Amino acid sequence: MHLSGNSIIVLNVNGEDKTVMVKPAYTLLHVLREELSLTGAKSGCENGDCGACTVLVDDMPVKSCLMLAVEAVGHRITTVEGLKNAPIQDAFIKNWGFQCGYCTSGFLMVCHALAMHKPDADDPIIEEWLQSNLCRCTGYEEIENAVKSILSGNYK
Amino acid sequence: MIPFDFDYYKPESMDEAFKCYQDLLINNKKPLYYGGGTEIISMARVKGIVFDSVIDLKGIPECSQLEVSGGKFRIGAAQTLTNIAECNAYPLLSKTIKRIADHTIQGKITIGGNLAGTIKYREAALPLMISDCSLQVMTQGGLAELPFSKAFNGKLQLKKGEFLVSVLIEENDLSLPYNHVKRTKQEKIDYPLITMVALKNEKAIKTAITGYGDNPIILSERIINHKLYNVEQKINKIINLAHSDCKGDLSGSREYKEFVLENMLQEMFSNFEKIG
Numbered sequence: 001m002h003l004s005g006n007s008i009i010v011l012n013v014n015g016e017d018k019t020v021m022v023k024p025a026y027t028l029l030h031v032l033r034e035e036l037s038l039t040g041a042k043s044g045c046e047n048g049d050c051g052a053c054t055v056l057v058d059d060m061p062v063k064s065c066l067m068l069a070v071e072a073v074g075h076r077i078t079t080v081e082g083l084k085n086a087p088i089q090d091a092f093i094k095n096w097g098f099q100c101g102y103c104t105s106g107f108l109m110v111c112h113a114l115a116m117h118k119p120d121a122d123d124p125i126i127e128e129w130l131q132s133n134l135c136r137c138t139g140y141e142e143i144e145n146a147v148k149s150i151l152s153g154n155y156k
Numbered sequence: 157m158i159p160f161d162f163d164y165y166k167p168e169s170m171d172e173a174f175k176c177y178q179d180l181l182i183n184n185k186k187p188l189y190y191g192g193g194t195e196i197i198s199m200a201r202v203k204g205i206v207f208d209s210v211i212d213l214k215g216i217p218e219c220s221q222l223e224v225s226g227g228k229f230r231i232g233a234a235q236t237l238t239n240i241a242e243c244n245a246y247p248l249l250s251k252t253i254k255r256i257a258d259h260t261i262q263g264k265i266t267i268g269g270n271l272a273g274t275i276k277y278r279e280a281a282l283p284l285m286i287s288d289c290s291l292q293v294m295t296q297g298g299l300a301e302l303p304f305s306k307a308f309n310g311k312l313q314l315k316k317g318e319f320l321v322s323v324l325i326e327e328n329d330l331s332l333p334y335n336h337v338k339r340t341k342q343e344k345i346d347y348p349l350i351t352m353v354a355l356k357n358e359k360a361i362k363t364a365i366t367g368y369g370d371n372p373i374i375l376s377e378r379i380i381n382h383k384l385y386n387v388e389q390k391i392n393k394i395i396n397l398a399h400s401d402c403k404g405d406l407s408g409s410r411e412y413k414e415f416v417l418e419n420m421l422q423e424m425f426s427n428f429e430k431i432g
């Protein structure tokens with residue numbers, strides 16, 4: 001594959017193939033927000049530190065500020081818009097898992113992936129996954145409670 | 157947002173990638189091999205790196221292998237830290253890479269990128285520095301296999317246009333008793349103040365550290381395993397010997413790093429003593 005300048009690629013986003021014009025230098029975050037109007041993934045640090053831009057690629061969390069859109073060709077992308085009433089969304093509401101909400105879509109994606117891949121996750125695994133994201137408002141405990149409430153471990 | 161344009165190439169074979177790089181050079185281009193892209197994207201965003209084309213290595217089968225076969229653990233250079241840790245064929249390597257960056261980014265960083273990157277820590281190199289390990293490198297003359305110590309001297313020693321294809325680790329070393337400690341300035345997720353790994357085989361303990369100076373280094377095997385020195389003497393001699401490598405930085409002063417290393421070594425000797 002060789003792409004140069006404005007190029008047309010197909011991205012599979014939230015189960016639908018989207019044809020989009022990109023430059024190779026565009027990050028996935030940029031294309032989701034600016035070309036596809038999916039503004040759920042947020043731009044924070046754009047340096048891999050905060051996790052506000054987290055989406056799922058083939059069901060695994062990825063910081064979309066550190067991925068080129070062209071790298072995502074042939075992979076399944078899920079954004080917070082594609083969650084469509086997943087249990088973690090309700091769990092965040094019930095457990096007061098957010099305040100300003102800026103970090104929330106990123107946390108939702110990480111927690112959703114965690115529940116998918118490690119439904120029996122124990123405390124160290126939960127901590128390991130959640131440590132990829134930053135929240136400046138909550139004390140993290142509410143977010144942890146939210147994710148624990150949807151895991152099948154010993155938390156319910 | 158990356159503030160400049162570049163071309164993107166995704167070759168499907170080693171030869172195609174190598175030729176692509178050479179052709180771009182001939183045309184006065186500035187190509188870069190591309191692994192996970194985390195360093196390239198974050199540096200490009202602040203114009204800290206210059207290139208006009210990237211050659212993504214993730215489409216090359218040899219760069220994506222991940223298996224134990226023929227007595228070796230074979231890791232393609234484009235394998236992500238997450239996949240390597242999940243397969244867990246080499247627990248010391250798994251443990252080390254599970255402390256690089258954070259869990260989400262580990263799914264993007266490749267082992268080739270960590271070894272070849274310009275960020276000085278290169279934590280994934282530590283377990284390779286102390287095991288029986290070799291690197292497969294794509295060169296002008298084709299695929300070459302080099303002992304790790306020859307191809308990596310704190311930094312990957314590649315000629316322009318060469319790229320790392322895979323890491324091969326002898327199966328015998330994979331299950332040896334080990335020690336891993338990462339100390340950071342404050343947060344759990346951070347670059348290391350010092351990361352230390354150690355392996356113990358029937359003959360000797362081998363130890364490597366990063367964060368101490370400009371590059372990862374191996375600590376003197378002769379002193380660590382000296383029959384006549386007690387633990388305190390060994391630690392003093394190691395710290396003296398590594399004094400010129402030690403550099404203070406934002407994570408800690410030189411004196412503090414020496415103090416921390418002293419404690420890490422103490423812990424390492426005592427851990428290995430317990431297992432006999």
Ligand SMILES: Cc1cc2nc3c(=O)[nH]c(=O)nc-3n(C[C@H](O)[C@H](O)[C@H](O)COP(=O)(O)OP(=O)(O)OC[C@H]3O[C@@H](n4cnc5c(N)ncnc54)[C@H](O)[C@@H]3O)c2cc1C
Pocket residue numbers: 047048049188189190191192193194195196197198213233234255256257258261264265266267268269270271272273274275277278279280314318319320321346347348
């Ligand atoms: C947020 C963040 C936190 C980090 N934390 C840590 C940490 O705690 N410890 C640590 O050790 N490192 C850390 N790093 C550094 C990281 O491991 C390196 O930047 C690494 O280069 C990233 O790997 P990559 O696959 O994304 O590399 P890329 O960005 O793809 O490439 C980096 C460099 O390596 C070259 N390259 C890549 N693959 C090859 C290959 N196969 N052959 C030859 N050259 C190649 C590229 O040309 C480029 O120059 C961190 C990085 C980030 C972004």
Ligand code: FES
Pocket residue numbers: 042043044045046047048049050051052053054063064065066
């Ligand atoms: S915006 Fe991507 S990690 Fe902060």
Ligand code: FES
Pocket residue numbers: 097098099100101102103104134135136137138
């Ligand atoms: S809710 Fe405001 S940053 Fe997390």
